[in-house]
Amino acid sequence: MVADWESRAKAKREAILNSIPEKWRLQKIPSAQEQKDVTGAYIQQFLNEKEVAITETDAVGIAEKVAAGEWSAVDVTEAFCHRASLAHQLVNCLHETFFDAALASAKDLDEYYAKNKKTVGPLHGVPVSLKDQFHVKGVETTMGYVGWIGTFEGKPDDQRKGTYESEMVRELRALGAVLYCKTSVPHTLMTGETVNNIIGYTWNPKNRYLCSGGSSGGEGALIGLKGSPGGFGTDIGGSIRIPAAFNGLYGIRPTAGRLPYEGMANSMDGQNSILSVVGPLATTVRGLRLLTKSILSEKPWLHDPLVVDMPWRDAQEQAILDIVKSSSNKGQLSFAVMRSDGIANPQPPVARAVNMVVEALGKAGHKIIEWKPPSHQTLLDISLMTWRYDGGKDVHEAFALSGEKISPQVKMSYGDKPREQLTAAQVAANNVAKRRFQKEYLDYWNSTAQETGTGQPVDGIISPLAPYPAARPELYRYYGYSVWVNGLDYTSVVVPVTTSDKSVDKYADGYTPINDQDKEVVDCYDAELYDGAHVGVQIVGRRFTEEKMLAIAEYIGQLLGK
Template sequence: MTAPSWKLAGEAKRQSILDAIPPKWRIQDPIPPAADLRDVTGAYIQQFLTPHEVEITETDAMGIVEQTTSGKWKALEVTEAFCHRAALAHQFVSCLHEVFFDAAIEDAKRQDAYFAEHQRPIGPLHGLPVSLKDQFHVKGVETTMGYVGWIGTFQGKKDDPRKGVFESELVRELRNLGAVLYCKTSVPATLMSGETVNNIITYTTNPKNRLLSCGGSSGGEGALIALKGSPGGFGTDIGGSIRIPAVFNGLYGIRPSAGRMPYEGAANSMDGQNTILSVIGPLGTTARSLKLLFKAVLSQQPWYHDPLVVELPWRDEIEQETRALIEQSTAGSPKLAFAVMRHDGIVQPHPPIARALSLVEQTLRDLGHQIIDWTPPSPVIAGDLANRAFHLDGGADKRQQFELSGEDAPAQIIIEDSPSQRTASEIAALNVEKREFQKLYMEYWNKTVEQTGTGRPVDGLISPCAPHAAVLPYKYRYVGYSSLVNLLDYTSVVFPVTHADQTVDVLPPGAEFLSSLDRTVQGDYDAAAYDGAPAGLQLIGRRFQEEKMLTLAEHIGEQVKLRV
């Protein structure tokens, strides 16, 4: 039988991505299957690169701009190195939706010409390749967002005059800053999934363990950066979509509060749903890379170009105050206090994540920081509120996008169909419930001042981001640890801690379960399959605490690295 037209269209688009890779960068020999070669990072990908390409691509974003803004490295050589490595990464794990290397190389040449003429960089990101999740519109580049029905259109509309010429606000700002844009990364159709799967690229796997998922929905970003095919990039997060891919791939990533980063002009699912807003944030290999990208975007004053951005420049004084508290704590004066959420009462973390929590808790205690337990307002209520927010339209947007091509919806999508949409009164009532829960959580956090001994409530909350270290396909069952943060609109930074080890991370005999869902999630754990997967955590702060949380996450991440 002839394949459905949507399958043929998806296959053609998939092939076009491969065809956009220069022949000199295409791998000739078959790549071993995941069962024979789980990890394609490190030495495996390095064999296809020159020593100088390895040097460039294994430098973090901050280190790169130190070279490019001083003229020591040319924008062209840096761009070509990352284009090459990104091409390899895609052939390993299917992480790209769009490849526009030629345009990037021309941009890099113009930057080098500018530097030669003026003896100064264009901006703080001069010559820095930056990857983008396939929600951002780039001139001359398609945005499919994983939908077959969006191929050859502007967000599903064939005759929209913005097709091929429109650029998102973030893209405009990155260009002003001197960044070089060169690829867009894979996402799950609808964006509402903890795994990256669609009918164009099929499935994006985890480069550290290709038996597992790279996460979602910014999954292509996580996989690409883990393979060092990008020094840093931007994703979006409505239920964990930056943090999950970052933590699954051993990276840093930040979910800022809504209104801190410009979302104007980006494609989205369920656009206009305002109960829980999707937000933009960077991912990278180091915390300082996130700070570089975050601070640079704020320097463009996005509040003058996006009506939802708050006029809140980067606050150096908060960063300095936090560093001073760190120094005082390590000098023997307990000035920092953290809470630890070992589980949320619904689903327990798998053994690798439980061990990561213990490692971080012990590290913080060794450093002299105060640790308290966390027993906040009911996570069951939080989960119910988030789930209802995500289903306000009864799945109407999902159905509309899939009906454009008639394609099948991947099974991993968490949005379920409902016979009806919520009314204005029902949405208003949900918003009131959410606000009341936010108030409860706020007061609980305030009350921790009675336990910390610092004269302040806890400075941050250490929590799992997901129950598992990466995840087996079709096994992402619980988003409560990440979606809680979106419901509260808190700041959260994820950071790497360790890796799953099948000789250590075993389920204890006679384990008790918190719920029927917990029983199922624990039953999914396979120590041998998870072996080698990154195991990280999230550091949660209150609203608009991005400067403080990035500084604390860098401190914790560096200290944990010394002890693992």
């Protein structure tokens, strides 16, 4: 298996492209210099009027149209298969397509609807894309590793190969969703850029000089090009939120144990100090809500031992709606703003986006205070240690299956070979340090009740989730703005805010970096190159506040005119 990994990668890359029907192939793929932005009018030119109408409707609108009998599941599925095919050719965002199986599923759904005059479930006929960690029957899962091609997670003789499905896949099918593609990831999943030796680099469709984010970068790029109305990614250090922000989308990182991860492929499986979580990305908040609420309606806690028995809570969402609709002084939310974590300052477009959210909420009458928490450097050190427990043994063994080269983005964290593993005592000590820091942070959050004027601690924290609008290749070097949320296991929702503007997004004259880390962030800023790139921020809530944070994110989106 080790021999000639490049030929195996090339064959797989060509197979992905060849799975796209000839009628949907583009004759010429423009360079980034020729066509920087391939969203909107550019990709629309390859679609007919009905396909544009379907693919530019959000997940809720699609579910409503299909349920009303206005659109067939087959027509919807074919439109998204077409647009996803275009998206892949433009930005390299797919690992797998299974369009024939999707159209067969859609046909079955249409026949059910015609016979019973009702839908199978709330996602009836809604296409849903999946990050290439989900196992789907008859579809390969490589997770970007050449050595996983033709195997089940690197095991060539595993009986689950080709037959096994992840728990959430089963639930999505039961809800009526149409599954049709799996999206690209960086090998190992442990970088904010999506790159592997199979498909190469996944580019940002809004600005193809920049990355689409990672590790759910294929999801971000595909949904950003409206080749999917919504899909599921995972997040252990920002991997849902980074692609959401970089592609102008909404995305939610739920608390661990809210949604089912059972049966999915992963890196460093068994590292339980900071768990990877699964969550949706979509073009609208109501799309996120539909996907989340639908999965919870399947009672995933009955099938995944790590999921908490917590059905969707309308009351938590309604409480926010009641506050923002109230005209009394009690109708006031309170937020903290973290303009900097003290380690690296956000670049000018990100700082402006944070200010835009603060100003919109302040203008609407809500209370804003400055967030001055315990040291984020301490939390970052604790968090990064968890990913070095095994010294890189897991990821290096996966690379060794084929002998493939390691991307520079991953080598930055894991080097060329495994390092010394931590002892059980060291792991235990890190877990104790994490728990103590969580308690310290909790106490600080509670203390903000003295500042808000509402008698309650802040409802959420407005924060960058990366110092960049979208990073340049090989220059995503600082993860502190996303990782702190994972270290504390908080709920976080990304809200798209604006786009980079070279005429206004400039460092102040004489700006002096606060340290070497900040200097690295400053040095990679290029206002001209970033111009037009999406900029988002995250709104962070306490643990298990998914309904509340989605309601707040939707409200902020409305204030911003989204």
